[in-house]
Amino acid sequence: MTTLLQVKDLHVQFPAAGSGLFDLRQRKVSAVNGASLELKAGETLGLVGESGCGKSTLARAILHLNETAGGQILFDGIDMAHGSKADIARLRHETAMIFQDPYTALNPRQSIGQILAEVLRVQRKVPAQQVEARVAELLNLVGLRPELADRKPRSLSGGQCQRVGIARALAIEPRLIVADECVAALDVSIQGQIINLLLELRERMDLALLFITHDLTVVRRLCDRVAVMYLGRIVEEGPVRDVFDSPRHPYTAALIQSIADIDPARRLPEQPLPGEPPSPLHLPSGCAFHPRCRHALPVCRETSPPTHSLGARRYTCVHPEPLY
Template identity: 80%
Template sequence: GSAIDIARLRHETAMIFQDPYAALNPRHSIGEIIAEVLRVQRKVAAQQIPDRVNELLELVGLRPELASRKPGSLSGGQCQRVGIARALAVEPRLIIADECVAALDVSIQGQIINLLLELQQRMNLAILFIAHDLAIVRRLCDRVAVMYLGKIVEEGPVEAVFTTPRHPYTAALIQAIPEIDPHRPLPAQPLPGEPPSPLNLPTGCAFHPRCRYARAMCSSVLPPTHFLHEHRYSCVLEDPLL
């Protein structure tokens, strides 16, 4: 079962990377970059490749004339759209977007997020969106998993996690989101300390050295996992934190 599933997943998964320029070969034209994927994937007949390249460019909001240009002559936002077109060329069911708007200007981030939302609905895609920017996660995602030092500490529907976070790390992250509302004060006690080295993890709950709710047992015992409908978290606390 699982080996076949992983092989199938590889065929049906595509990536969008963080740095839109570094992810594209600077010596190839935009058309060649997308055509190469179509040839390798054997999704369309050779004579239909140019048409499919144009179709993919239009799908991500780029003019087909850009096919002859090199990545160096495009903006960061345009390059990221090419990266999305290349991912779509695989005809994926899952796209993994790794910090794919972090390197872009804030005004362009919104355009790329809107494009991903539109494509997700039109093409029935699943998107695994890896990000530090929680305001973007809230806008784009249906479910969210919060990781601390490589472990998922809380997971659930976006609205549930954002409105009633259960893990102290999640609560601290949400309180640190810069708000449009100038009357809402920033947290009086931002999260203290730094994450320790993943090679030298704390005993017990990995978060305990930075947690203002930590109890004696937290330094020695792994926290219990609580399940609330679709929402789960690993912590000794029982109540919502915000």
């Protein structure tokens, strides 16, 4: 499989709330702080981590919706973080996003048919006389009746709306879809249906999917690989089964422990570890995880941990050997 996306040592910063635009000592929020990951064509990568760790910011940077402060985002080998207008235009033609809240993601004044037709027109996917047929085809593809084309988003259920959101992403015929918490707002049974739909679409099309979630059970079901994010960095990454069976990073282990202990079907709690996740405004020195890590050594306070490779797996910790 060829590598479609390569993120290397990416940094994204925001001005901290309260510091003025002309404040010379303007403080920065390091939302993404040296994140690296890879996604191959046709592969599904889960991106997990506590709320606020930088998942959405990383996703938006990949789609060129956030400015970056350093690092590279190679899409098909071209660095989009420093891409030309033509490169970014190509990125827009080959990537799509599915959002968390299907209602606010759809224009309430347009009908479902108009929403999908607009993407087809803007992206020049089919000739004008074929737009209607393609809209019907897209609705079919996501398991909706073509008659729904005349309806407005508010007359649909949350699950139906999210199917429209997926149809809109597919209208682009993208090579990469980024789904940011796209089932989090749905009832559990509807979540299952949407996951099944994504599994089916992934089989039928050669789609790469970056699936952001804080639900590890969904990752286990849907994803080939998983990347675990902590305070702006990927701390462990690898095939789902390897990572779930024998986590190497203490943070990954804590996340997995927190679902295994309670009930395998349960969602990952927002706070799986003791203590608050530290703020990206004041990143801890050395390994960012050391204040919450029960395996921390004095050195973890001072220096960044090394990255180890183990087969298809990478993890960044001072301990190269299994701790669990």
